[in-house]
Amino acid sequence: MIGSLIVAAISMGIVYLFGCIGETIIEKGGNLNLGIPGIMCLGALGGAVGVNVYFKIFGTEKQVIVVLILLVTILFAFLFAALGGMIYAFLTVSLHANQNVTGLTLTTFGVGLMKFFGSNMNHDNFTTASNAIKKLFTFYEKLGWFGENFLSYGFLVYLAFILAILTGVFIKYTRTGLFLRAVGESPKTADAQGINVTAYKYLAILIGSGIAGLGGLYYVMDRSGGTTFVEASIEAFGWLSVALVIFSMWKPWVGILGSILFGGLYVLPQYLHISNIQIKLFDLLPYVVTVVILIITSVLDAKNSQPPASLGVNYYREDR
């Protein structure tokens, strides 16, 4: 039972992990993007559009080509989410609009857009697409517990883990990562150093948003099996992802563990023998734990778990 709980925890946690990686990259560049829930919804919408595009080109009769459908959906999800990020980047970086307000607007906009177009979209092929996306290794059942625990996931799960590790390496060990951190800590110093602050912020927001958008794609096409996504609570997952960034202390590697923990809390009620009414209380658990985590991290106030120094502050060269 514990084995299957962990499998379920991982498969839920990936939604948060994508959001967490994306938001970490954005926040390292000094922008607090509260538009992540909206961006994840845009990613989900993009993925759905991608599925329809795939079936329009290749037809529904033939066997689904896994590589191609993954490529198309990921591309569309990334593009849609990055477009949302583009709006945010343009408003906050170029036009110096308030980051929180812009983020909230993006969330309202993205959630509305996904639900609006999502409900008016052709859902016929979603289950077929999802079955193709959901399992990467078809032979995992033959490998016993090892296959069940490590090989039973879809490509996006492995992609998330790889991205988390790569992002961690990028931020900590590369020169570009160092420059990005400099932009987030003190854009003025970075600017004096000759780093193109605007370009760094734009790229961080675009790439980060694109990655976060994959979380939406993953939830709709992998985790929930391609069922219609109008009721999906991607918005709540988006907020939890933003909280996960704080929990992970802006370290994507810690984010992997955190996402599994958050995912575990989400699926836990199904594994306990409790009545329906108690499940309603257990549904609160992820949020309560997040609050507790927020409190603990702030009470401890450790030196190595601080946000980037100029997080949420727009950079305008002429300001003093």
Added chain:
Amino acid sequence: MTNKHHEPLFTVFKRNSFSTVKGIILRISVVVIAFIISMLICALVIKENIFDIMGTFFSGAVARPWKLILDSCLLLGFGIAIVPAFKMKYWNMGANGQVIMGTLIAIVIMYHTHTFAEQSGFNNFLILMLELLASITFSIIWAVIPAIFKAFFKTNETLFTLMMNYIAAGLVAYVNYALAAGKKEAQDVTILNQGGWMPVVIDKYFIPIVIIVLMTVFVYFYMAKTKHGYEVTVVGDSAPTARYVGMHTKTIIIRTLALNGIMCGIIGFLYASAINHSMNPTMCGALGFTAVLIAWLSSFNPLIMAGVSFGLAFLTIGTSKVSSVYRIGNNDLANVIIGLIFFSILISEFFVRYEVKSNIKFLNKFKKNKEVEE
């Protein structure tokens, strides 16, 4: 490549001043343009004549005037409730949760007393007062918990209050389920008979509207004329300054959020006693967020907030009419249009605050010629 000195295409300057009239004209025209664009997109999506859609929109918006005024007032009420907190740069995203907690306890009280209240009519007033007190207490608790942690440990209040929203919504789902237990199907608890209901004067929505308007006036005076309001502004502008002049910032933060809680509690009480007589986890929709945007973009001016709230309520009701007539989703279209309009306002804010000078030679030549002609 030559080694010529490279100049950026545009240079941005901060404006010293921008005339108020010009600002208002700019903002209104931006909103109108954004609205027309949204309607065009809408027409493209549902493949209908844009004038028919606009007709449906406007007739739908004014079809139920009381509902329109109530919705405007609710938006305004949410916005007004969070104004003191935001003036303090305390990002209270939890208005939804705070209101829902108020409604929750009021409904529970109504559920347990309504039969009793119906039999002895004169007690209705007492029950109403009990509901009000309980609502306010619960909302204060919900608003003050994050504030305490913010004051003492600098806990991130944005995420804290967001999580409190989800916890409150979850509690409502739980209580609904618990109270309905034993019934065949789980459903929202609705207080059907009049026990604990607000009496109807003129219209069902009249008293809530009056109360919210009074609240708005109160907040205006609180912020502009009282010492408390002044302290809130100082803490918001610069917390160190407030500390140096001897203000107790911690007390001020907690006190302000308690006030925030009182107002959210009143709105929650109105939901339970006068507006819905029932509760469900999504009863406030995105009101709490939209209110943040309204308050911020109106620079916390209650009068502008009232205007913007009316405009948005008009938009939401009109759009939902369009959605239902042409059968496209429910309220989601409204959120898309609200998003577009706020984006355009954010863009216009930039031109109010900054001046853009182009360094493109062709454009400058054109501009100079124009000036010469004039």
